[in-house]
Amino acid sequence: MAPFSFLLKINYILNMMNPKIISKNKDYLIINKPAGLLVHRSVLNREDIHPEEKTLTDWLLKKYPKIKNVGDDPENRPGIVHRLDRETSGVMIIPLNQKTFEYFKKNFQKHEVKKTYLVLVYGTVRSDRVVINKPIGIKSGTTKRSVHSSKMSKDAITELEVVERFELKGQGLTLLRAYPKTGRTHQIRVHLASIHCPVVGDKLYGRKNDMFPEIGRQFLHAEEIEFKDMNGKELKFRAGLPTELKKLLVQAGITF
Numbered sequence: 001m002a003p004f005s006f007l008l009k010i011n012y013i014l015n016m017m018n019p020k021i022i023s024k025n026k027d028y029l030i031i032n033k034p035a036g037l038l039v040h041r042s043v044l045n046r047e048d049i050h051p052e053e054k055t056l057t058d059w060l061l062k063k064y065p066k067i068k069n070v071g072d073d074p075e076n077r078p079g080i081v082h083r084l085d086r087e088t089s090g091v092m093i094i095p096l097n098q099k100t101f102e103y104f105k106k107n108f109q110k111h112e113v114k115k116t117y118l119v120l121v122y123g124t125v126r127s128d129r130v131v132i133n134k135p136i137g138i139k140s141g142t143t144k145r146s147v148h149s150s151k152m153s154k155d156a157i158t159e160l161e162v163v164e165r166f167e168l169k170g171q172g173l174t175l176l177r178a179y180p181k182t183g184r185t186h187q188i189r190v191h192l193a194s195i196h197c198p199v200v201g202d203k204l205y206g207r208k209n210d211m212f213p214e215i216g217r218q219f220l221h222a223e224e225i226e227f228k229d230m231n232g233k234e235l236k237f238r239a240g241l242p243t244e245l246k247k248l249l250v251q252a253g254i255t256f
Contacts, residue, residue, distance in 0.1 A: 018059055022091065022237050027230065028104070029064075029094040032239040035217040038086045040077040056080075060094065067094075070101050081105050082113075082183065087201070090117070090222025091239040103230055108183060114226040117178040117188060118163070118241060118256075120219035120248070121197040122207065125174040130160040132191040136184045144204060145186045147194045157181040158191045166252045169211055173200070175254065177223070188220065200248075215244045 019031040033039070033056060040057040060067050060079050067079040077083075079094050081104045093113075095101035107113050136156040137149035147156075159179040166173055174197065178188045189205045192198060198206040201218040212219075226236040241249075241256045249256060 017054075019056060019092075022239065026096065027100040028096055030225070030237045031092050031094060033084055033089060033092050033222075035087050035089040035242065035244075039083040040080055042076050064096060067096060070095060070098050072105075082108055084222055085186065085189075085218075085220075087203075087217040088220045088222060089217075089239070089242050091225045091237055092222070093225065093227070100230070104227075107227060111181060111183075112227065114224075115180060115222060116224040116226075117180070118221045118223045118245075119176050119178050119188060119192070120200045120245075121174050121176060121192050122171065122200060123174065123197040124165055124172040125160065125162055125176065125195075125197060128162045130195075132156075132158045132160070132195065134191060134194055136187060136190050145184070145190045147190060154184055155182060156184045156187050156191065158188055164252075164254055166254065168248075168252050171211055173252075175249070189218070212248060215248055217244070219245055219248070221245060 017034045017037045019033045019037065021029055021031055023030040038053070038055045040055050057078055057080065068074060070079045071077055071081070079096065079101070081093060081095055081101055084090060084092060093104055095104055104113070134147040134156060135153045136145050136147055137151045137153035138144070139146045139149050140151055159181060161177045163175040163177055180187050186205070189199050189202055193205040199218050199220055200206070200212055201210055201215055203218070206218070221241055222239065223241070224236060224238045226234070228234050246256055
């Protein structure tokens with residue numbers, strides 16, 4: 001058989017990147033999105049995407065066709081009430097009907113959905129707990145966000161808790177749990193870069209010469225999500241740390 005072209009290889013790999021269902025009922029799914037899977041296409045989303053590349057919404061429409069009418073903009077992002085960056089893995093809520101969508105949309109707006117991320121950063125974060133309260137705006141002429149830009153600036157708060165401080169390849173690193181209290185685009189990445197502790201593997205806000213290219217992505221994982229369902233029951237769901245991120249920690253003797 002003739003070898004695949006590079007593009008076909010990429011499409012083949014991406015098409016195999018299906019999310020895993022953590023929990024499901026008639027109203028919503030809880031999924032674990034893999035890194036590399038784009039949540040949805042959009043004319044406003046300038047991320048490079050080939051027409052044949054499959055997205056999370058493609059997968060949802062195939063498995064749950066009724067979701068095509070769910071959401072604020074079902075033509076472009078059916079069933080999507082929140083999102084994760086392409087290179088961020090982890091837990092997401094997917095409403096399966098409009099009533100549930102509106103419920104979770106309201107909860108996100110009121111900051112009643114609690115999210116926990118695991119993130120590895122360059123540098124040593126000295127304080128065990130840190131609160132970053134810096135508005136985030138868009139840098140003129142780009143899609144990048146910054147705490148130094150006033151363009152479309154919005155309040156943003158991220159709480160951080162140190163899990164472990166260690167060295168690898170002679171580099172000081174800090175493993176953190178991040179608790180975003182607001183939901184700004186790239187919030188955790190921008191806030192960490194603003195304190196000179198960029199996320200390992202972050203191509204947009206991180207180091208130009210990353211020391212850990214073997215993980216092939218940014219070390220940011222949506223570990224847990226907690227909320228009250230429509231019956232008032234408190235629920236918590238967790239997505240385990242992916243293998244490529246675990247391997248990096250194992251080198252430092254840290255297990256998850």
